[in-house]
Amino acid sequence: MTGSPVLTIRGLTVDYGTGTGAVRALRDIDLTLHRGEVLGLAGESGSGKSTLAYAVTRLLSPPGVITGGEVHYHPPGARDAAPVDLLALSPRRLRAFRWQELSIVFQGAMNSLNPVHTVHSQLTDVLKAHRPGMKAAERTARAEELLSLVGISTDRLTAFPHQLSGGMRQRVMIAMALALEPEIVIMDEPTTALDVVMQRQILRQLVRLREELGFSVVFITHDISLLIEFSDRIAIMYGGRIVEEADAAEIYRDPRHPYSDGLLHSFPALHGPRRELTGIPGSPPHLSAMPAGCAFHPRCGKAFAPCAERVPVPAAPDGEPARSVACWLHHPVPADSV
Template identity: 60%
Template sequence: MARTVPQPFTQDSTDVVLDVRDLRVEYVGEDGRTPAVSDVSFTLRRGEVLGIAGESGSGKSTLAYAITRLHKPPAEISQGQILYTRPDGESVDVLALDDAELREFRWEELSIVFQSAMHALNPVLRIGAQIEDVIVAHRPEMTAPERAARVIELLSTVGIPADRANSYPHELSGGMRQRAMIAVGLALDPEIIVMDEPTTALDVVIQRQIIEKIMELKDRLGFSVVFITHDLSLLIELSDTIAVMYGGKVVEMAAADDFYRRPQHPYSRGLLASFPTLGGPKRELTGIPGSPPDLRRLPAGCAFQPRCPHAFDACALQVPPLYEITGPGGGTSLAACLLHRDDGRDKAPEVDAPAEPARPRDARTSMTELATGDTQ
């Protein structure tokens, strides 16, 4: 039976490194305030990958910038808490940090890998110098030889030859630039790395290499990841938990396997139906009719109801809360859909999972297997 869940979703309340509660981000303009992120809550555990998906304009990147407090006017955090827990158990209210404390917090304990490495990297500085800048700012006690050695170590960690430290960004391939951005993010051994669409505009082979490197480093170094993308197939492959955003809100959150095999929100089903499986019988790909909502003029009730094939009268009147749904295997999902209300009406339709999962066995499946579909 579904029940309303007001608290943040977590599979395990222990060892939480980041706790985001009822976060609201608005853009302030002459015509008023436009909510880009509304009442978003989640928890992130140490060593976990939280994937955040959704169409363009759903609020993913705004959420990333809010978590790291890199948002700029007219964006404004108008509500909520962002609580970080250090390894020693000390809790830090990120929104209460002053400028000096925030400068120390970023890169030391939480870093970000930006969406486009070509634009994020300084085009007139060598790659090694850009990594060293982070070390100089936060580790002034290190000597020049120690900094140089650390730069080489970081480049080696992400698979870039040492001699590339003297290269400019335009002299590197797209994949190497993205790896360099990851090296910058790892420079001070943070506990959390926020990755905002780090594989955008890369071909599938390079995407595979970047994903393999991220998973290898996460397993080896033990950091947590918030991975933001519009590509659900990537998230299913690498995430422990997936959150789907629509119209600035989280509309579904579940463990990755549960999300793929038993999606609980009609929007999630539409997203999953839009990409092919690697094996099994051929099936027709379907899209989602219509367009994402204008955040300045959200429809009444459920924001997805104008595009939803299962909408009924109440959907245009009531904003659905997050309901907790227990699956047949005992796993729980959260879904903001009135089809899951427990008053006995309008139960969610049965949805068959694809015959073969779209995710490879793990994040290290070879490109040969992916190309041939032989993932058994």
């Protein structure tokens, strides 16, 4: 059961580059993450998922620039307190905010961990920076506790990253993200390089930790089948926009956007009768040559006249206030497009 909002994103827009050569990577993103919720973010490569994560955490590398929108964090137990404007935080306050209230697990743990430092050194470094009053013995005890949380033997504290398996390195990154018990954990395709058995083990541990510690999760992946299993809600991205958002069960049973339906029919069902895998024809559009109207219409088998002319705005279909979809199939067609 999810609670009040913990993170709200409104109108977030991101460009790569400036001036006439700028390329728009995110376009007016609106999302709400609720307390204790797992929000899945799905889409093909290049849809803007990772850019969204880095924009929210203000980790965008040049030439990425946030050109519009708001990102607000709502502290726990403070109904009357003003939300924190993440885009307005000073570098000092932002440094204190990261890991303390919001942490991120990056794609590719081997590249995220420092190869010349032990697991102990990297876990305690977070505590040393944010908990300067902790004694060395207390930091070590906390590091041991964190490894136990993610199912790794404490004798691995003295190991270097290359001495761990891929799954163990990823779990060390999850342990590091949970070190300061943040309210929000953003996970950017954390299981992409792992086999399916290890993927399921890590996801089961993540679900257990979420239930035990009560943090909220934004889980980013191109594999929508993973999200269906353990997400509360799913947002589908295409061409830098949110094209559909709904409860995970609703997305699975009745996807409304043709792109969502294509993603769902691109992987085999684990249960029930066999079904034909249809996939999605064509390739995602290049950001510098985005089609007019709905960005998906050149690949959509259900496209009609207004799809190539007007950009559909996410809205709730009739009788379904809990979901939104950006598709002319489910909204009134503009009179001048008929």
